[in-house]
Amino acid sequence: MQPHLQPFRTFITKAIESIQQDPDAVGLAAGGSWASGDVDAYSDLDLVLVTNQKIAPELENMQVYAAKLGSLLASFQGDHVGEPRLLIALYESSLLHVDIKFLTPGEFHDRVEDPIVLWEREEILTNIIQQSTAQYPPFDFQYTEDRFWIWAHYAALKIGRGEYFEAIDFLAFVRNAVIGPMLHLKNSSLPRGVRRAETTFGVTELARLRKTVAMPDRDVLVSSLWEVMYLYESLRDALAPETFQKNTAAQLAVTRYVAAL
Incomplete structure (x- = not known):
């Protein structure tokens, strides 16, 4: 394993262990540099957390859930980029920057990229990816x-x-x-x-x-x-x-x- 990947893999492993305890959780996926294979020591981690019950855009709900995934130092909502379902978080372990988008299965259909599925129940995320098409907003x-x-x-x-x-x-x-x-x-x-x-x-x-x-x-x-x-x-x-x-x-x-x- 490449050394710079270890902090990411450690965080993902612990996050999955936590998410699996939630019967309402559907799956966890990673986009951005993780999906493209461009991760380096200065990358952040772009996660998509899919649950049956809607968590976003209630900030407190998003922060409470994010705190279960690791030692959360600070976080704020992604309103500045027009995405209130996004929580931008800083975790103490390896001082890792993690962006978490909280979606329902229905919302997961509309996406700008096809993320890597890290964990899922009954292949729900995989099926959605296969049945729909990612579309990055075109330049106008x-x-x-x-x-x-x-x-x-x-x-x-x-x-x-x-x-x-x-x-x-x-x-x-x-x-x-x-x-x-x-x-x-x-x-x-x-x-x-x-x-x-x-x-x-x-x-x-x-x-x-x-x-x-x-x-x-x-x-x-x-x-x-x-x-x-x-x-x-x-x-x-x-x-x-x-x-x-x-x-x-x-x-x-x-x-x-x-x-x-």
Whole structure:
């Protein structure tokens, strides 16, 4: 066994022992890097706990159940990512970060990936996986185009006003919501922000992506904004479907505005 896997396996073994004592439990599965085989010493553990009785989104119920799986140091609900059924937890053993999604069998049908089943009763999870299809949310090019030039103008306003730290944060948002996902699509991977960008994107792509990272300096921020706009335009034109409609008027107006900064 690879040494870095031991803390994960130890936690999973103890978690299964606890869950098996619950007659209402249906199964436990692991997604993320565990399912893809990319686990390293710095990975978190993405678990899906399926029970007949609904546990989420009641935070207290989720925390009580999570505390049965190990020595729980801290936890909070995943509202910030739009998933109130998710509990983000930190366990004392090996200081392990574990994300636990609490689902019912019916909810398990709708998923973004096919997890590895760690334990189940009567092959319920396996049957659901075989009878349904995982669907990762697709990147919406039109949704992005309808917003991108407004976002770029907003970043320019922040730079112009001298709110450099706000501009830095906003460019980071655009990088994670737009540029990163499009680069992932270009590299035939799922549009997951800038996740594993360092090992997924090409050398030239990474060099351009670095140029979008700014310091609190007017000239550097303007340069980073230009790079964001250039990258978006080139990726959009290469990847967008035929039904896509550019907002050429907005693009031209914002480009002129940034040029006058």
